Amino acid sequence: MEANSTIITSGSDIADEVRAYIADHFLADFGPDLNYDTDLFVAGVIDSFGFAELVVFLEKRFNVHFEGEELTADNLNTVSNMVNTIRKKLDAS
Amino acid sequence: MLKTDCNQLALEVVKFDTEHFGFRCATVNVPAGVVITPDAVDELKSRARVENIKFLTVMSRSAILNLEQHSHGVLSEYIAPFEEVRNRASVFPRRFHVEPFNDNNWKDVVQLTKFRSSNRFSKDSHFDEAAVFEHKVKLFRLQWQRFPKLAYLAYSKQSEPVGFHICVRDKYAVNQYDMVVRPDYRTGTLAFDLINAGLKAAYHDDNSVKLVSTRIYDDNGQAVRFFSKLGLKRNGSEFNYYHFWF
Numbered sequence: 001m002e003a004n005s006t007i008i009t010s011g012s013d014i015a016d017e018v019r020a021y022i023a024d025h026f027l028a029d030f031g032p033d034l035n036y037d038t039d040l041f042v043a044g045v046i047d048s049f050g051f052a053e054l055v056v057f058l059e060k061r062f063n064v065h066f067e068g069e070e071l072t073a074d075n076l077n078t079v080s081n082m083v084n085t086i087r088k089k090l091d092a093s
Numbered sequence: 094m095l096k097t098d099c100n101q102l103a104l105e106v107v108k109f110d111t112e113h114f115g116f117r118c119a120t121v122n123v124p125a126g127v128v129i130t131p132d133a134v135d136e137l138k139s140r141a142r143v144e145n146i147k148f149l150t151v152m153s154r155s156a157i158l159n160l161e162q163h164s165h166g167v168l169s170e171y172i173a174p175f176e177e178v179r180n181r182a183s184v185f186p187r188r189f190h191v192e193p194f195n196d197n198n199w200k201d202v203v204q205l206t207k208f209r210s211s212n213r214f215s216k217d218s219h220f221d222e223a224a225v226f227e228h229k230v231k232l233f234r235l236q237w238q239r240f241p242k243l244a245y246l247a248y249s250k251q252s253e254p255v256g257f258h259i260c261v262r263d264k265y266a267v268n269q270y271d272m273v274v275r276p277d278y279r280t281g282t283l284a285f286d287l288i289n290a291g292l293k294a295a296y297h298d299d300n301s302v303k304l305v306s307t308r309i310y311d312d313n314g315q316a317v318r319f320f321s322k323l324g325l326k327r328n329g330s331e332f333n334y335y336h337f338w339f
Contacts, residue, residue: 041280047281048281048318048322049281049319052282056184067188068188068189068190068282068283069250069251071278071280072280073277074277076280
């Protein structure tokens with residue numbers, strides 16, 4: 001089964017996938033200093049290009065679309081905020 | 094490197110004229126390869142006083158050693174091939190409503206300019222913030238009058254201005270002159286939209302464009318990282334800015 005055909009059932013599934021992508025793509029080491037509530041911009045994990053790549057990944061993987069207004073740091077700066085934003089979109093669809 | 098007789102250096106006199114501030118000021122652009130000393134700076138200051146200058150800027154590629162006053166910032170030039178920047182910037186799909194700037198939108202630019210990063214003027218305690226913003230908008234207006242097709246504004250769905258971008262051109266290069274993005278939209282995605290709009294317009298205006306350039310203060314790490322990822326590299330041409338008040 002292709003990765004992007006997996007059925008997402010819960011917020012923790014989303015969190016796990018986002019975490020795996022961030023860890024793999026940005027060489028981030030999640031632990032006590034970097035958790036799901038860490039601001040990834042402030043921590044230096046992602047920058048402008050990383051954010052753009054992350055958004056492209058999230059849209060493809062979870063089959064969602066972000067409007068420009070949603071691409072603010074408040075919505076997508078932490079793993080928790082990403083999960084909440086994606087969860088709301090999936091629930092609304 | 095050459096030392097020079099500072100009498101050979103031209104004082105370019107202009108008037109800094111805003112609602113808040115108005116005074117005669119002058120700029121000295123020290124040629125590449127020329128080193129000036131604190132004594133030479135004193136001579137320049139004497140000449141400026143004679144001409145009733147209130148504010149003197151010395152732009153020198155080399156730092157002026159043994160000067161009591163520190164530089165107000167180092168501005169470096171970054172360049173990259175046009176195609177490379179265009180390819181890299183196009184990686185992200187367009188998401189914002191970006192429209193060409195027109196003369197009715199100045200209020201939106203003024204609103205946005207309040208969010209701009211600090212520069213050598215805002216770091217100078219002699220300037221108040223309002224004067225710096227006003228001066229910046231004045232510079233935008235001057236550049237927009239020269240290149241009216243190369244300025245863009247981005248709006249949110251609520252029709253609030255969230256970003257402004259202006260380019261200037263010479264024969265082969267399009268210079269990313271300035272960009273202002275509202276803080277809550279500084280994730281990069283809006284900047285891509287604005288840069289893409291500017292590059293597209295520059296190419297449409299004259300497809301002989303070969304380079305993209307910009308100037309960035311060395312302490313603006315966010316801008317250095319952003320433009321470096323777009324492929325721009327520091328080309329070694331840089332200025333140390335010194336301010337002298339009388």
